[in-house]
Amino acid sequence: MSDIPRSERPAMIRERLHQALSIESLEVEDDSHRHAGHAGARAGGGHYNLRIVSDDFAGQRRLQRHRQVYDAMGDAMRNDCIHALSIEALTPAEAQSQPPEQSE
Template identity: 70%
Template sequence: MNEDRPAMIESRLRAAMTVDDLEIVDDSHRHRGHAGARAGGGHFRVRVVSPDFAGKGTIARHRMVYAAMGDAMRADVIHALSIRALTPAEANADAGEG
């Protein structure tokens, strides 16, 4: 089931907003034995770049991502989701720092 979750995350984000770039990392293996992992929930890191984030603060951006995930944000599907939500300009500035 875990291998289907990144595809589900991508599908939901792309359906809910304009996505210029998306990276999804499944960190579930790093949380074996954790209460949420025992319930079957996955741990994921998401870096999403969208012009839809322009003019919005971090909390509003995270709310947009959580709204896109909807009912998947249950302990048995997605237990933990680390979000990095950037506008295209912020992503370009990030790339220039490396």
């Protein structure tokens, strides 16, 4: 998995999530550049921010939603392809009432 070039990893993340969930909208941000020198970055793992909107999250708590995302990512989370994943998982109704988190 770590042989996937970093530039192709956001597309891999999108593909896996679309295969596992019914997605209304998805934003994937590669934040790896902000973690230069970090142990996970040196090992080749990337840092990514997700904002995912899906009806599949209805009636679920935050932890359950995150588990769905981690399950969809599979082995990419267990090797050095993805070192850190920040997840904002919302239902469509929640997304309408909550603007996207602002990056610094």
